Amino acid sequence: MTTPRSVRVAQQIKRELSEIIRRDLKDERIAGIVSITEVEITGDCRSTRIFISVFGDESQQKGTLDVLNEQAGYIRGEVCRRLGMRFAPEMVFRLDDSLERGAKVSELIAKISRGEI
Numbered sequence: 001m002t003t004p005r006s007v008r009v010a011q012q013i014k015r016e017l018s019e020i021i022r023r024d025l026k027d028e029r030i031a032g033i034v035s036i037t038e039v040e041i042t043g044d045c046r047s048t049r050i051f052i053s054v055f056g057d058e059s060q061q062k063g064t065l066d067v068l069n070e071q072a073g074y075i076r077g078e079v080c081r082r083l084g085m086r087f088a089p090e091m092v093f094r095l096d097d098s099l100e101r102g103a104k105v106s107e108l109i110a111k112i113s114r115g116e117i
Contacts, residue, residue, distance in 0.1 A: 003043050009083070010039040013048060016082050020075055021068075029063030032056025037096045041089065048089045051096035061095055068093040 014036050021034055033055040040049040052068065054061040068075070072091050080088035111117045 002041075006041045006043050006045055009045050009085075010041040010048070012083055013041070013050075013079055013089070014039045016079050017050065017075065020078050024078065025067065025071060027067045027071075029067045031060040031063060034064055037098065045085070046087060046089055048091050050091055050093050052093060053096045053098065053100070055100065061097075065093055065095055 017036050017039075021030070021036075031054075035053045035055075036050060037053050038051040040051075041047070050068075052065070054064045056064075069092075072093070076088040076091055079085070079091075108117070
């Protein structure tokens with residue numbers, strides 16, 4: 001059950017995660033363009049599923065996901081500190097490939113309109 005508070009916290013987590021990934025995580029395995037597409041949070045704000053999109057090849061996607069899951073403890077602490085939360089929510093990172101699928105569909109539509117297919 002989503003509450004107005006959980007929706008607000010999810011939006012704040014999304015914003016802070018973007019900053020943490022961009023500024024704080026210095027790992028060469030984070031490659032390509034990383035976007036946080038969605039943050040699903042439980043009503044009690046104790047657990048989150050974070051969907052990320054990495055625009056790059058499969059090895060870049062796997063490397064980025066590995067770094068985020070390895071650094072989940074640090075990220076939890078930073079998010080908790082920055083948002084002033086009493087409890088740091090458990091974070092599970094998942095890969096979201098919807099942006100890449102959208103790009104492939106757009107490419108196919110462009111080829112069809114040019115008469116290549």
